[in-house]
Amino acid sequence: MRLCRKSIDREELFAYTNGHFLIDEQRQLELRYVKFDVDALCDVSAAAGPEPSPVTAIEKMEGGFAKAFLIKRKNGTEVIAKPCRNVGPPKLTTASEVAVLQYIKQNTDLPVPSVYSWSSDILNPVRAEYIVMEKAKGVQLFQRWGEMKQLSKMELIKSLTKLENQLASIRFPAYGSLLILRGPSCERAYMLQISDNSMDVDKGPWSSISAFGKAIANTQISKISHELQTQLGMFYHGTSAEQIALLRDAIQIMELLDRHPILSRHSQPILWHSDLHMGNIFVSPDEQSRIVSFIDWQSISILPAFLQEKWPIFLKPPSNYAEGYVLPKLPDDFENLDSDDKALAMLEWNQTRVAKAYELANFEENRPAYDAMNIPRVFKEFFVRCSEVSEYGVIPLRTCLIEIFQSWVSLGFTGSCPYSFSDAEIQENELRFQDYHAWHAVQELAKTCLDADADGWISPELDFEEKQRQNKELLGLFIERMEGEKRQMRRRRCGHSRMYYRNIRS
Template sequence: MRFSLAATTLLAGLATAAPSSSKNDVNLDKLARRNGMLWFGTAADIPGTSETTDKSYLSILRKKFGEMTPANALKFMYTEPEQNVFNFTQGDYFMDLADHYGHAVRCHNLVWASQVSDWVTSRNWTATELKEVMKNHIFKTVQHFGKRCYAWDVVNEAVNGDGTFSSSVWYDTIGEEYFYLAFQYAQEALAQIHANQVKLYYNDYGIENPGPKADAVLKLVAELRKRGIRIDGVGLESHFIVGETPSLADQLATKKAYIEAGLEVAITELDVRFSQAPFYTAEAQKQQAADYYASVASCKHAGPRCVGVVVWDFDDAYSWIPGTFEGQGGACLYNETLEVKPAFYAAAEALENKPCTDLNVFYPQKLWENAPSPTKSPVVHILSRPIGREELFAYTNGHFLIDEQLPFDRRYVRFDVDALCNVAVVADDEPSPIITIEKMEGGFSKALLIQKENGKEGIAKVPCRIAGPAGLTTASEHTGIPVPRVLAWSSDSSSPVGAEYIVMEKAAGVPLFQRWADMAEIDRLQLIKNLTKLEAQLSSIGFPAYGGLYLRADTGAQQSNYQMLNESIDPSHTFCIGPSCDRSFDIDPDTALGQSKGHLNQGPWNTISDVGICIAKRELSPLSRKRLDRPPTFYQGSVEEQAELLQSTMSLMPLLDSHPALVKSGRPILWHTDLHMGNIYVAPDESSQVVSLIDFQSLSVLLAFLQAQWPIFLKPPPNYPKGFVQPRLPDDFDELDEESKSLAQQEWSQAKWAKAYEVSTYLEDRFAYDAMNVPRVFRELFIRCAEVSEVGVVPLRACLIEMFQNWSGLGFTGQCPLSFTEEEIKTHERQFTEYEAWHEVQRLAWECLDTDAEGWIAPQLDITEKRRQNRALLSTFLERTAGEWSPEEARQMWPFPEEA
């Protein structure tokens, strides 16, 4: 999709739904990651079993899962078979295989009643002696595997069903203190090797639903916290029996209780077994699918603090169940011949926030009481007026002065409304039918306000084809600003919706434009301060490269071309930098020469010069040679001259990499580059408090001196004095007429708020302040380079001449590699005057007609009257320029001549 969404709290979890997938290629791990989880994983009894050499099994393990838990290789009896004699061969093999596959590993486990070496259970230890045994084992094991583990199950299955401690050599000898010491030793062992990012978990069964055992775990957690000992998460084993699985509601409530206690949670050993044969009847598998759906959906609905799902092996052939429970089996997602079962697809549906279609019902009644029925025909409105589907697909947010059909066609999007509603029904934690859709169209996407029967509202967006590179921008917007939260999305236009889409929560608060006029000055100043604080958070995030921000799970086979974020800001390796989703890298088939865009380098880029050279090469490409509908009205240069100037620009770019000011102010940052009052939402009862930013279209991680800029509503007026200079009214203000006084007061007021933003940025975000004050020509160099195919050589050549004439003053050493003769400069000045005249005509026309470069007219304005005004203005322009240009030349200067 053509959106980009990034965040001040970049690493906050996501709550998104995945694009629909073909049943022939469902990848549970990708679906889980797209929904904000870290993985969908599996246990594997490797090495030492036939799984180790089963090629079909290993192929599925590699392709379909993203995490591996060693079923036995790290347990006490295998890692320390004799006292202080450690054998990590099996564990190392397992870790190496996981590394080879690119999978994460949950390390299982350190302290447990079972599978402990005989030398531990056969002796009569004193408490002191056994504490030392436990400490030595934990230190040696944890430090051997170090950061290769995402998490350790420190203590496993320590509690009885009634909430008391269960019997074990550890508890029977040391008492309940062993539980707390185990976590303390693990914490100390990791701290010694600077691996504090490894999570510490308690893991158990029977704690997946409310009851004494779950309550006991919460008390253990509280006691650990009281003692200052770290615990990061609780693993919910989730070994269930078909038809006896806890309800989704109970599982969800328990997960939320752990999360509210400050923990992350994970389903760590999921399987759902049949207590008796037959295992593979249609009715039996239907119930098993419903049970899997409930478990996986509970993690999905718990939000990003439920970090993943792990099944306890994925096929019935290698399941532990038949060897442990006689006559029972069929517990896994694959059968004994490695064919997927309905439970597999039910897990996928749960991850996608979709109804469990393999059960042939919209909602399994077992999962939700009072289940909502499918949304079939919501009422569609625009400005509270009922409209038909065709009007929903068409562009209706205004008109265009000339050639209206082309921009209308570029904004027309047909999609399956009912399929989109069915996605939105289950996208959040409170499934409910859609009753109305209010169309709120934007310039680059269909924006739909969706209202549910339960009163909750959300926003769905479907991009127009002019929004940006297909498939890149949805994947990028999905990366997570705190509000509005992304609930569901697909970057696949072949999904059931029939188009790319994104579903989000409705932004909290009210748009700033509804409050600004009535805000007191002190509140405006506080809002500006809060806004700059938020921007400071954005600019403080350190990125490794320039490009678009993505989830790793969305990069697919191209992952090698993406760059990981630093571990200090992204310890879970969830995000990466990939191609830019900027609209300038998309090629409009209506105006391009019909070439493919596949060879364009869209990023990521590593240096300042990489970005600049890429822009120049894009302009050199035949892709960006637009068809000329009209001859140029000012000098643009031949194709050869444009190419030569771009080559000169590319030769200059590497020198920017070592420029002192640019090295500092050119690092990669995120920034909202379209901050107007409609994109800023404030608290209803506190207008100075920013609660949401929306519309992050085509957001990229780019050069700070290109990104950092004034919000649109705070931009300085003409002749604004930068620096610590107080804006003042003109000295002759009292002598001005009323109209001039009003204009002067407006400019003074605008300058005052611009100054407040400038000073606040200086105080709260010095880095951005410095980037905004880099010499203007550096920013212009990149901007004008990107315009060559549109406006020709003159603006870019103006930058190069300015750099040539002020080389040392701009901070460069040595001689400028470019040179211009006096005659070339004089010729350029004449051509630049023509360019400025053309530009001024465009600006005046836009101002007078209240439009933009595309000739867009707002829907509340009369298009017939605006077209009449356009004809009248053109006629006046032709008369006033009669002595300077011919009628045809003047008509070509005018931006909207055809209709006139």
């Protein structure tokens, strides 16, 4: 989160001021706007914790979506106050975050902030949902990572896997929110974000992987049936009927997963921090390898292990990463590279080393997580793509279904696949997937070139007008490239048609 130390008026406390958005900026700002009673929040914050004291100053902190306030008090103590504008369901998201923090503190050794006061009722004196909690101890890892010695990094990574193992070892009876006996899941990726509460959508809890998977697909069907799609990307999405038919094929696979020999071993319900980056990990300033706090537990749910367990963002391996006991090394021709290529090679080598340290530490300290991370990739893709049909259309999910169809036996299924694809359908999907892949590649390139995220967020430290110009230039290049590829595709198709016509004539 970015700390704002300049003097601001009350209205700026409510608004999002941490940068701009290249895409749909007004809507993005409205989503992050939260109005509340400042004096009431100060009263709650003054009374919070073991050493209550009057508030003397408020410092605003903002991340990509949420905002928080560092509350300074007369006796020198500080607390964090979060007036919540949730991206998940009202009331449940705040209550779930509090429940997760309290559960972790009571049942594990993971260091998390203590919750002092909270409310999920917007009729409270603050006039907004809020949480007041202990300020995280230590300093954020990104402030120390660059200066840490390799040995300290290895020690921190091993410590991290031991702490994660504590989460992976807790067994829960079902998937959903930690408030599992009282409410539905707060997981953003798998919920139907609509205002019509009368719509019949299964929001959990779910007692089996099949029930959970079918709920994802049926949520998408409901969204498409009520014309709530948000089509992203310049590629083929398919008709609503085509999308629903594909999701019904997916449901047939979901129904088989409870007895699947691979997933049945790696689908235990677990709690996991799904956004572990260096801003969410705090370390001791005097002992940099010692983790002293984890923050940002909003919208965390209990989900299948193979969907939960993943590489922490800052330890994610490079694209050419070799798994297993393979010693990371520099390229054989490293000494012959120019200075720029040497710098890139060193950067990749260092990233490979920390990724390898996490992989091996996971194998030694958290074997269930290691095994779950290494199941066939298509299973995780299948669940993710099912949840995205209303946004990205049929191509990603159909590609997964085709892979399952073609690899039916080797993926551990028995009997016959409940659906099929003809050679012509597979070939057509491959052509359409090229458009989807090209769009996705351009999105990744744009994020890199523009220093933006998936929402098009631009840091306030950057020149927003220049980024707008660069974005327009990239869009023009993409359209030009797509038009060129479509012309080539039409020529190839015309060539196939002429050949087919000659074969009939002969």
